[in-house]
Amino acid sequence: MAKRKRLTLPPEAPAPETKGMFTEAPTGIVPGRRAKSAPIADMAGAAAASAALEEVSAELSAARAEGRFVQKLRTTQIDAGHLMRDRVIIDSGDMDTLMASIRSRGQQTPVEVLATGPDTYGLISGWRRLAALARLYEETNDPQFAYVHALVRQPASAQDAYVAMVEENEIRVGLSYYERAQIVARTVQAGVYDSDKTALQTLFSSASRAKRSKIKSFLPIVSALGDVLHHPTAIGERMGLDLSQRLEDAAFAKSLRAKLAKSDGKTPEEEQNVLSGALAVRATKPAIKPKLDSKEELAPGVVMMRGPSGLTLKGPGVTDALADRLRALFKDE
Template sequence: MAKRKRLMPAQSSYLSGAPESKSALGGPMAVGAAPIAQVASETASQAALQELSDVLENARSKGLMIEEVPLSAIDETHLVRDRIEQDAEEMDALVESLRARGQQTPVELVPLEPRPDGRSHGLISGWRRLGALRRLYAETSDPKYATVKALIIRPETAQDAYIAMVEENEIRVNLSHYERARIAVRAMKEEVFPTLKKALQSLFANVPRAKRSKIRSFVTLVEELDAVLFYPTAISEKLGLSLVRAMGEEEGFAERLRAALQAAPRDSAVEELEILNRVLAETQDGSEADTAKADASLNAVLETQTATPEAPARPRVRSPGAEGPERVSVQAAAGVRLGFTPEQNRIELTGDAVDAELMAALQDWLKHR
């Protein structure tokens, strides 16, 4: 009879030395789990992560994701700006709002090719918000003001970029008729649009035709007076249309208007408007004798200004349609007006408060800047 073998009890350490099971994706697989189920679970996780990554990338590419961009990386002169003047009180209010509540609305930026100066994004819209944040960071050095919340958009053409800028300003704060006309002229001269008509129709496609016609009329003011006006946004619709009408009816009216503006000092919008209204009234009053008398009086003023050594040099008159540098003019403080021409790297201070004391304070600030 065959001898029976004795069965030994199960040993708990029998499987301890067995090699660890690996899943198809390289991770450990739980003992007892079906390999196909483990692989399916990990594949689903990878697919979910990929889908999330694709959603985020799609949102970023379409400008739907808010990102934080350093102020130093933004070129605010990327586009010719439609807004040419900042109201000091409005800017102060915006600064205090950002100080109290932070930035609530993102600006719009466009990515740029890498540049030596480190600027990687161009500003499309949000010029005032960017300026307010720069001011806060300069005042406080607080890191929370060192970046701006932004949507990174990728307009297909330069036309789309200009339209985005104008539409954002039209929605948030209405531009003056002068500013609207000026951006149309500048965009055409930058060859963004082939004609002025195309520029007006594209930039202001959503405004009524009658309003667009008035903007077209203000184009004449921009072409004739942009080089000599200090406070163009103060020109009302009624005054602007009257000036354009006079330019069309009387030969030489634009030249007389430019000469009158150049001959008289202007420290406020009120003073500039008085000049415009005076020359217009002289034309509307009527007689050739009155006009000749006004011209003689004006010539006498011009001769006096030229003969007086202390008289400031008159601004250069730009012929209609001629190219000229982009100029921004703001009321920086009481009695101080700030002019900035980015293309010439030039800043000018004018006004009653510009004196030796301000000069000394400015020099001291620049040394410790």
Template structure:
């Protein structure tokens, strides 16, 4: 017969109402994991300081234009500056739109914070236009914002300089577009005169290049109101046209009348009009007087020589006659 196993009496359960039981419900004191209050305060202060430093660094990066931010298209004012480029090439714009649609915006534009959630475009007009077209065509939200670097150029002249530098690096401008920008910057009072504007905006260009830009600035001032396709004027034609306008004061009026009377349909037609006017002005240009001796100016064309100046008198005439007689 198996022996019965004697059961030990059950231990007394702790009294739930006992304060010691409430403090140590497992019967033992809990392991101390909480840091002393002083350590907690020090840790909190260090965390806040680190967050403040990070917040300051982010704000500084944003203000100095080192951080790319996303801005709604509608918040960017494309006309904040007078653009140096007169038009966008259709093929280049189509290629840019295809790239943006396939890969997204890879290069941020530059803007200046105008306050009130508005931003003025400094550079990147083609990217802004391409994204605006894509958003209008597709309605996709990914085209509703543009990636920007927020710049703080020193005054309007600095903003224009930033725009010029960006375009000089990325896409070549025509001489007329450069000259137009110089003339308009001087007209708006950003620079003392066109020469100062050329030096300020194209400081890194060679002196000969700045001289050509100034010549086209004069062309813009004279004919800018009547030219329809000025950016297409070749360098040589523009320089020759500027010289003709300088030597023949009446040429500007005749050209303006011709362009108003028969508005050219395209750049090629306008160029032909300019070239015809230049050929007609050629005799007047050849007759321009130049100083050949102190007080004596000479103008010549086929079949005619004209001498003028304070030193031209009867004695000079007799000397010339004698010289010719001895030839």
């Protein structure tokens, strides 16, 4: 078998260099830097980033406009009395419990407000939470309690704002029937609604017909006694229905108002006693005297009067002898 011939370089050819072969960078390549990506790739990346930023910005704007964006506001920026409140009193025990919860876990549920100016807001719902934070800040001077988490709503009308307030309280803490009736009466007085019926059906549209009927029955109590009652939330359903019926009597209403004003109602029990005592006294109607249809003189000294209950004989001539004669007459009959 023929041997393979080993190839060698010609003598005049220089030997290949193994070092410093690329001491100069190839054309178009800058030493120490990466090769630039194509311009179209840069444009595509920038466009994608810009689109993502615009999408996030649009979503945040929509969330803010729709009241889904929780904002951190100073409690002093919020007017707690912007709407007439439906709650008459706050139980001290419930408030203490709420304050303890916020102190240990922070505010868990945002309040609802509406913008009334560049940096001012009116409270829609969450009065207890706002009050609890204000008290905590007053007691501790801790800056964390100087702020409240809030959803800034944009209700279409005052009616929508009141509905939001009532519905939140109906869900979270049930109101008394008096408190429910009072917010109905107050919104009508303020011109938010044109009648008790409209206010009742709008504010408590989610309530049953029976519940709305009970609220309606407390409206006369709010109207007739609202300014002289000190503990109206203590009035139970049964007593409220009785009062509502009795207050149709103007004399009863006037008398009860005087008794309540005189008693001063220092405690709920004292006021309840006044109301119970008034309800226990039933109006007595004077006895109706029978109306006589006719009057006739039967004989000298004897007058016969005929009425619904029968015949009546009167006069000096009605003697024992006449009575005996009448008995004998009826006996013979």
